[in-house]
Amino acid sequence: MKTFAFATGLLVSTFAVLAAEPSAGTLIVHPTDGARMVYVPGGKFTMGLGEAEANTVAQHLGVKDAATLWAWDCYPRRTVDLPGYFVDETEVTVARWKKFVTASGHKTKFKETTRHFDRPEAQFLPAGEITWDEAKTYARWAGKALPTDAQWEKAARGTDGRLYPWGNDAPTPDHGHFGAKGKPPRLYTQVGSFPRG
DSSP: OEEEEEEOSSOEEEEEESSSOOOTTOEEEOTTTOOEEEEEOSEEEEESOOHHHHHHHHHHTTOSOTTTTTGGGGOSOEEEEEOOEEEESSOOBHHHHHHHHHHHOOOOSSSTTGGGTTOGGGTTSBOOSOOHHHHHHHHHHHTOOOOOHHHHHHHHHTTTTOSBTTBSSOOOTTTSSOOBTTBOOOSOOOTTOOTTO
16 A cells, blocks of 8 residues: 655645556546546656746746746755655636535635635636635645645646746746736636646
């Protein structure tokens, strides 16, 4: 029996399975919250940025320089070794938050997510205005935990030190929830809406 860690966009958990290590990208459905989770294999990856890379990201985002982005939080660029883990494929959705509230009786502090509970077209929007403590409560309920910075970054950037999940090219509205120049994005979009990103 081998034990694997599980990380999510909001969470991480330990789960025992009777198999060898899954291959990269193996999908499972978590038994408690129904989240699709993707396996990130153990091993080394490049975490963080150097100043030149941080300046490139700043330019891509239309910001003066890395200092304006507070990029020193990502210094230094380094090699980190992690065991394998599963990570939620998307953010926690309105539907999954509703399942949690129904099962646990949790009273959500803000109403941004609960106001969508009875709207079928909104079930795949990401849960919004969730506090850090509420995210931890959800994680405990699901048998998961919040991911570490290293788990989150490895899942998002891969192992080769690229700047973004798609590579090193500047972000475009096809890559994520960026909007267009001079036009801010909508407040929310359905999870999984940006497969190129």
